[in-house]
Amino acid sequence: MKRQFFTILLTVFATLIFAQGTASDAQNFFNSGNFVSAAAIYEQLLSQKPNDALNNYRLGRCYYEMGNLVRAVPLFEIAKDKFPASYFYLGLYNKKTYHFEEAKTDFETYLGVATDPVFIKKARTLLRQTTLSAEMITRIEDIALIDSAIVDKNEFLSAYHIANEIGRLSMTVDNNGGQTFDKMDFTTERGDRRIFSQLVGEQSDIFSSYKLTDEQWSTPVSISQEINTLYNENYPFLMTDGLTFYFASDGEQSIGGYDIFMTRFNPAKNDFYTPENIGMPFNSPYNDYMMVVDDVREIGYFASDRFQSDDKVVIYSFLFNTKKEIIRSDNSESLIKYAQLKLARKADKINLGNFQSNQPQKQNEDFQFIISSYITYHSISDFKNEEAKNLFQQFENDRINIEKLKEKLEKLRNDYSLASAAQKQALAPQILELEEDIPHREKSLPEMQQKIRMLENNTLNIK
Secondary structure, three states: OOOOHHHHHHHHHHHHHHOOOOHHHHHHHHHOOOHHHHHHHHHHHHHHOOOOHHHHHHHHHHHHHOOOHHHHHHHHHHHOOOOOOHHHHHHHHHHHOOOHHHHHHHHHHHHOOOOOHHHHHHHHHHHHHHHHHHHHOOOOEOOEEEEEEEEEHHHHHHHOOOOHHHOEEEEEEEEEOOEEEEEEEEEOOOOOEEEEEEEEOOEEEEEEEEEOOOOOEOOOEEOOOOOOOOOOEEEEEEOOOOOEEEEEEOOOOOOOOOEEEEEEEEOOOOEEOOOEEOOOOOOOOOOEEEEEEEOOOOEEEEEEOOOOOOOEEEEEEEEOOOOOOEOOOOOHHHHHHHHHOOOOEEOOOOOOOOOOOOOOOOOOOOOOEEEEOOEEEOOHHHOOOHHHHHHHHHHHHHHHHHHHHHHHHHHHHHHHHHOOHHHHHHHHHHHHHHHHHHHHHHHHHHHHHHHHHHHHHHHHOOO
16 A cells, blocks of 8 residues: 555645745654655745755655655655765665666665664665676576466465375464464475474574374474575475475575575485575565475466565466576566566466366467466356356456556556646545555455356366
C-alpha cells in the first residue's frame, strides 16, 4: 500500500492548514517525525523558491519517509550538490530500479562524505550488494517462463504444483518478537529425511533429521557449516538426486533480502560445497526464495516479493535448464527487463519426460494458463469444464480491467505531482478511490485461479 494514503492526503488537507507555515515550523515538524505536516509547508516554500537546496532535500526526505521514493528523486537531484546525503537515497532508487552502476557511484559518493555511523554501515552493505548486482546483471540466465501467479504470502506454497515423488513441503508461520518467521519443512520422497528451518536466537538456520522408526526421528543437527552462517538461512529443498540442495540466505553474498543459493553434497568430505548465488533473473534486490525443482517434469518454481505489496508474493514457474545459457544484449534497458522478469522467453513446449500432455500443441496461443504441473492451456477451447471456462473468461476480463485501472491511476498520480493546489484537491478523491478499489479487485484473482484449476482438474480426474 505504498504511495497511498499519506501521500495523497498530503496536499489536499495539510496544505490548507499549513499554507502560512514558516521554515522553522517545517523543521520542527520534520525533526519530530511529522513528515506529512512538514511536507505541506516545504511544498509551499518551494513554490516560491523552487531551487532551494535545503527545502528540496527536506521535502525529498519527507516523501521518502512516507513511502514515495519515486517522488523524492527529482528533489534529491536538485539538493545533492549542497546536501550529499541525497546520494544515499538516489542510490536506493537506482538499486531498486536495477541501475546498479549508477547506484554504486551514488553510494561511493555518499561514503566519501558521510559521518553518521549508522548510515555508513547501511551504505557499505548497499554498496556491496550493488557491486554484486552490477556483475550479476551481465550474466542473466535465459529461462523459459511458464507462468507467474500472485498469491498471499502466508499461503504461497499453494501455487507449487509438484509431483509426489519430488517430496513434500509444508510451512507454519511463527511469530518472533513481533516479526513473522516462515518455518519451512521439506521431507524427501521416501519420507526418511526431514530438512527444516528453525530459529536459533534471533536468526534462522537449517537443520536435518533422519527417520529412525515409524514415530521416532534422530536429533536434529545443523545441515552444514558451509550453509548456516551468522545470517538467516531458510527455505530448504533437496533434489531427488540427494546431492543438489537449494536454500535462501540474506548473507554477504545476497544482493538484497533473501537470495536463492545452490550447493551440492560432497561425499568425499561428508559435507556440502561452498554455496553459490544462482544469480539473475532468479534473484533481485528484493526477497527471492523457495526454489523447488520438479526434475520429473523438468519444471522449477520460486517465490519473489519483487514489485509486490507487503502481503503478496509472485510464484514463477519455468522450464528447468540442465545447461545454463546467458542472455546476450547490448541494450541495458532490455537486460534490466530480463533481470526483472518483465521480459522473458515463453515456454512453448513443456518437457514432461514420461508424462505427456493430453492436449495438442497450439500454433497460435491466446494465453498461457497452468492447469496442473504438466498441463497448460493456450486457448479457451482447451477447457473441458464449462464452469471453469466461464470463470476463466471472467478472470481474464477482471485482470484486463485491473490493468486499465492501474494505468489510469499512474496517470492520475503523474498529473497530481505536477498540479496546482486546487487541481490536487480535485484529483485526490479519484486517486484515493482507485487505490482502495484496485487491491480489492486484485484480491479475488488468486481465488478465481485456484477455483478454475480445481474445476478443470476434477473434470480431467487429476489428483
